[in-house]
Amino acid sequence: MHDMTAHAAAHHAPPQGFIRKYVFSVDHKVIGIQYTALGLVSAFIGMALSWAMRIHLAWPTASIPFLGTLSPNGAPGGVPTPEYYLSLMTMHGTIMAFFLLTAAPMAGFGNFMLPIHVGAADMAFPRLNMASFWVTFVGFVLACATFFIPDGPPLSGWTAYAPLSAVGAVAGPGQGWGQNLWGLSIALFCVASLLGALNFIVTTIDLRTKGMTLSRLPLATWAWFINAWVSLLAFAVLLPTCLLLVLDRLGGTSFFIPGGLVINDKMLPHSGGSPLLFQHLFWFFGHPEVYIIILPAFGIVAHVMPTFTRKPLVGGWKVITYAMAAIGGLSFVVWGHHMFVSGMSPYMAMVFSVPTLIITIPSVIAVLVFAFSLYGANMRFTTPMLFCLGFISLFISGGIGGFFLAQPAVDSYLHATSFVVGHFHFTMGLSAVFAAFAGFYYWFPKMWGRMMNETLGKIHFWLSFVLVYCVFMTLHLMGLTGSVRRYSQFVADFMVPLTPTNRFITIAALLLGATQFIFFYNVIWSRFKGPKAADNPWQATTLEWDTTSPPPFDNFGGRQMTVYHGPMEYDGDAFVMQTSTEKSIAGT
Amino acid sequence: MATTIHEPPQIAGRLPGEGHSGNGGGRNLVPAEGNLPAVEDHSPELAKTGVWVGLAAVTMSFAALTSALVVRQGAGLDWHHLTLPPILYPNTVVLLASSVTLEIARRRIVGHARGIESRIAVPMRWLAITLSLGLLFVAGQYMAWLRLKAEGLYLATNSNSSFFYVFTGVHALHVLGGLAGLIYVMSKLNRSILRRSTFAAAAQYWHFMGILWLYLLWVLWMNL
Numbered sequence: 001m002h003d004m005t006a007h008a009a010a011h012h013a014p015p016q017g018f019i020r021k022y023v024f025s026v027d028h029k030v031i032g033i034q035y036t037a038l039g040l041v042s043a044f045i046g047m048a049l050s051w052a053m054r055i056h057l058a059w060p061t062a063s064i065p066f067l068g069t070l071s072p073n074g075a076p077g078g079v080p081t082p083e084y085y086l087s088l089m090t091m092h093g094t095i096m097a098f099f100l101l102t103a104a105p106m107a108g109f110g111n112f113m114l115p116i117h118v119g120a121a122d123m124a125f126p127r128l129n130m131a132s133f134w135v136t137f138v139g140f141v142l143a144c145a146t147f148f149i150p151d152g153p154p155l156s157g158w159t160a161y162a163p164l165s166a167v168g169a170v171a172g173p174g175q176g177w178g179q180n181l182w183g184l185s186i187a188l189f190c191v192a193s194l195l196g197a198l199n200f201i202v203t204t205i206d207l208r209t210k211g212m213t214l215s216r217l218p219l220a221t222w223a224w225f226i227n228a229w230v231s232l233l234a235f236a237v238l239l240p241t242c243l244l245l246v247l248d249r250l251g252g253t254s255f256f257i258p259g260g261l262v263i264n265d266k267m268l269p270h271s272g273g274s275p276l277l278f279q280h281l282f283w284f285f286g287h288p289e290v291y292i293i294i295l296p297a298f299g300i301v302a303h304v305m306p307t308f309t310r311k312p313l314v315g316g317w318k319v320i321t322y323a324m325a326a327i328g329g330l331s332f333v334v335w336g337h338h339m340f341v342s343g344m345s346p347y348m349a350m351v352f353s354v355p356t357l358i359i360t361i362p363s364v365i366a367v368l369v370f371a372f373s374l375y376g377a378n379m380r381f382t383t384p385m386l387f388c389l390g391f392i393s394l395f396i397s398g399g400i401g402g403f404f405l406a407q408p409a410v411d412s413y414l415h416a417t418s419f420v421v422g423h424f425h426f427t428m429g430l431s432a433v434f435a436a437f438a439g440f441y442y443w444f445p446k447m448w449g450r451m452m453n454e455t456l457g458k459i460h461f462w463l464s465f466v467l468v469y470c471v472f473m474t475l476h477l478m479g480l481t482g483s484v485r486r487y488s489q490f491v492a493d494f495m496v497p498l499t500p501t502n503r504f505i506t507i508a509a510l511l512l513g514a515t516q517f518i519f520f521y522n523v524i525w526s527r528f529k530g531p532k533a534a535d536n537p538w539q540a541t542t543l544e545w546d547t548t549s550p551p552p553f554d555n556f557g558g559r560q561m562t563v564y565h566g567p568m569e570y571d572g573d574a575f576v577m578q579t580s581t582e583k584s585i586a587g588t
Numbered sequence: 589m590a591t592t593i594h595e596p597p598q599i600a601g602r603l604p605g606e607g608h609s610g611n612g613g614g615r616n617l618v619p620a621e622g623n624l625p626a627v628e629d630h631s632p633e634l635a636k637t638g639v640w641v642g643l644a645a646v647t648m649s650f651a652a653l654t655s656a657l658v659v660r661q662g663a664g665l666d667w668h669h670l671t672l673p674p675i676l677y678p679n680t681v682v683l684l685a686s687s688v689t690l691e692i693a694r695r696r697i698v699g700h701a702r703g704i705e706s707r708i709a710v711p712m713r714w715l716a717i718t719l720s721l722g723l724l725f726v727a728g729q730y731m732a733w734l735r736l737k738a739e740g741l742y743l744a745t746n747s748n749s750s751f752f753y754v755f756t757g758v759h760a761l762h763v764l765g766g767l768a769g770l771i772y773v774m775s776k777l778n779r780s781i782l783r784r785s786t787f788a789a790a791a792q793y794w795h796f797m798g799i800l801w802l803y804l805l806w807v808l809w810m811n812l
Contacts, residue, residue, distance in 0.1 A: 124634045194645055201641045206632035232641065236648035240758070244656065247754070252744030255660060272664025272747055277656060284652070 014553040024134070026126035027553065031133050032112025033447065038133075038140060039104030039436075040520075045144070046096040047513050049088050056080050058499070058506035060489045074152045074173065085488035086155035087174050091146065093158030094182065098189050099140050101428065102289070105296035105436045106231070107132070107196050110224040112447060114200060116544045117221040119209025119561040121554045124202040132195040139188035146178045154179040157486075159286065160186075162256030162278035166248040167270075170263050183246045190239040193231050200228035211563035215317060216578065218542045218567040220439075222321045223299020227292055230328045234288035241281040248273070279342055283335035290428045291331040294395075297435030298324055298366055301388045303567075304442045305370060307540040308385035309377035310575075312568035313369055320369050326362035334359055340408045341415045349408040356406040360399070367395055378572045382538075383457030387438035390465045391431050397469075398426025401476060416486070419479025422472045430468050437461075437519075444526065445533030449549040452530060456522040463515040470508035474501060541577050542567050633785035639793050646762065650800065653758070654807055657751050661811060670748040670812040672805075673735040679728035680805060683763075686721035687798045689714055690770075690791055697777065697787065708777065715774050718794075722767045729760050748812045755804050759797070766794045 015021050022030060052064050056079070063078030074084030111129065115122055123129045146153035154174040156165040160182065169176030204217075204225040217225070244255040252269075256278040259271035302320050306312055313320055336344065336352030370392050379385065401423040404410045414420060437460075444452050483495055490498060536545040543563070547556050561579055569576040571585045661667050693714035699705040733753065736742075741749040769790040776782040 125638065198638060198641050198645070202634055202637045206634050206637050232645050233648045236645040237652040240649050240652050240656070243758070244754070247743070247750070251750075253750040254664075254666075254744070254747060255656065255750065259664070259666070272660075272666035274660055274663035277659045277663060280659065281652060281656060 036108035042099035049092040054506040058503040082488040087153040101293040120207035132192040135192035139185040142185035187242040190235045193235040197228040197232040220299040220303035227295040238285035287335040288331040297432040300439040308380040314372045323362040323366040330359040384438045384442035386461040391434040395431040417479035422475035450530035452526040467512035635789035639789040673732040
């Protein structure tokens with residue numbers, strides 16, 4: 001036994017020097033923090049872009065600070081043109097969906113926590129892990145670089161529908177090099193996600209420590225593991241899709257560009273391509289993608305909640321895990337519900353409507369597990385717990401909208417209205433962000449060895465929670481009136497009466513953004529001035545709380561962990577750590 | 589409840605010989621049967637698992653490209669017939685032969701490890717032959733592209749030629765990855781630090797490239 005740990009330690013000597021330690025580090029904890037930081041930067045940029053959009057929607061003639069300097073062509077005098085508005089929207093979606101929501105809950109917390117959860121010293125392939133972060137980073141830089149090229153960012157949305165995204169500069173500003181950079185950025189993101197998913201899967205399969213059976217795996221790790229499979233199979237489809245798109249743009253092929261397409265009185269030399277093919281390929285990735293975003297959120301909530309309800313989740317590890325696995329599997333057969341009004345056969349719409357309604361079953365099971373687990377709880381209302389409750393609320397509110405959209409007949413009215421915008425911001429956007437906040441407040445003591453300020457955390461939660469409803473519930477209502485998603489101004493007759501509503505949303509969105517500065521302040525203040533965290537401040541059971549805060553380089557200081565218990569052995573103030581050799585708590 | 593464990597000693601891990609017995613990534617060395625001073629390595633075979641998982645992603649990518657081909661074929665009216673360059677058929681034989689020589693190399697390496705074959709040059713030679721056959725295959729694919737080019741069929745000429753170049757090009761890139769893997773194996777073997785799982789992973793990937801090529805050839809032959 002001694003030889004093994006000595007070997008593991010020798011194999012894994014801490015690096016010396018700033019660059020190897022903090023920049024090109026192979027340590028999964030550093031990489032996790034790098035991903036989390038990238039997520040925070042992305043969140044800030046994405047948020048700033050949404051402010052610009054909201055201000056323009058509410059006050060179409062107002063000059064937006066910095067925008068005129070950033071793009072004299074796109075926003076002369078700080079007032080965005082309709083095309084530039086679409087560019088802002090595209091980059092808001094791209095940065096938020098990929099670099100925040102896909103990266104942070106999975107690659108951020110997952111990288112930091114997964115090896116510790118399973119009792120390993122590092123990921124299975126540490127150098128590959130470093131490569132995935134830096135490839136992601138290059139992708140992020142390329143995405144941001146689109147703001148600084150003459151034409152500006154692309155305007156085809158984060159979904160980059162062909163033929164708009166495929167025909168090149170003739171399609172409008174940003175569709176030249178902006179779209180090329182975008183394609184390259186997303187292709188790099190695919191590569192990085194594939195490498196990351198591979199690492200997560202192999203680590204969970206091969207590096208679990210003694211006694212860490214699948215039934216004893218912490219639920220967050222279960223979610224990351226399931227999600228890694230979904231990512232692996234989904235990004236493996238987006239990567240060739242990007243390839244075909246880039247070939248259409250730069251190689252002159254006609255995969256997605258139909259024949260006889262005339263743009264600006266100019267006939268394009270393409271023939272026979274299928275724009276619908278792009279939508280099929282994109283959404284075959286894109287629908288699993290929204291679950292790639294939400295599954296780690298489920299996992300984090302399932303991991304955090306039992307610590308503060310002081311009881312196991314209803315149904316134990318099985319019900320929630322099977323529900324997550326079912327969601328992961330079903331997510332591959334529902335993609336067509338994004339295409340009800342795309343010109344696809346109505347019979348196909350029926351075919352996709354049924355699994356879409358079926359996938360609500362495991363989703364509802366998962367949420368009901370969370371909700372029912374509150375019954376009889378000995379609740380501790382800490383900030384992470386509040387964010388878990390916020391997650392449940394947002395996911396249910398957004399999910400109810402899903403029942404409307406899943407039916408082709410109702411969807412053909414609501415499609416491309418702000419009802420959809422409200423729906424997906426609730427379900428995948430803000431739900432995932434709230435879960436990520438829960439994870440952040442929960443794991444901050446472990447990641448940096450300091451406690452966050454609870455009062456500021458609670459203010460952050462309550463303001464965010466109320467304002468999120470003000471913004472996105474109101475967007476649902478706007479959608480019911482028929483207000484269209486991608487319009488940059490609401491000047492049509494039937495929309496003018498909605499201007500006050502629009503302004504209400506904008507003010508709420510600006511306040512929501514301002515609220516996040518409380519969080520940023522709390523992070524920075526707590527990082528340096530917060531009270532020192534104990535090893536196990538939340539009285540939790542999983543392996544990350546069985547080591548110092550922050551953990552040493554090899555995670556457990558040379559100890560070989562042996563696991564005897566499941567992750568949810570709580571009974572009020574009593575709890576049994578996973579590594580404890582005591583008896584289990586009866587009934588858990 | 590599955591999590592209920594009444595007596596801790598009941599769950600003292602699984603048997604070491606079981607493979608993924610779990611050691612948090614540490615080496616898992618157990619005494620060889622009947623020979624207490626000698627140890628057998630039962631560490632998890634990360635490279636092998638990794639290659640299997642990676643191949644799942646590769647499979648998915650080619651499934652996506654295949655479905656793109658099928659949909660595109662049905663969507664456009666511009667689908668012409670394309671005669672596959674004849675060199676593809678001998679080239680297929682070359683790739684399959686390289687799988688055979690790789691298996692011979694595996695046996696020679698085992699023989700070398702057990703002391704039956706003392707010279708390391710023998711397994712190295714078989715690996716070199718495999719590597720050459722792999723390079724020959726890539727060169728053959730290049731010849732096939734030249735042949736199409738001579739017929740005036742470029743990437744963008746029509747949808748058939750587009751798919752031909754994409755399928756063969758992406759596959760050739762993956763084959764080059766496999767060749768890099770073989771070179772890595774050879775350098776490890778040369779320094780006598782080759783682990784069985786490293787070889788197994790590289791071989792697994794290499795054989796998969798052969799199977800994948802048979803599939804792609806079938807798809808191209810059926811549809812182009």
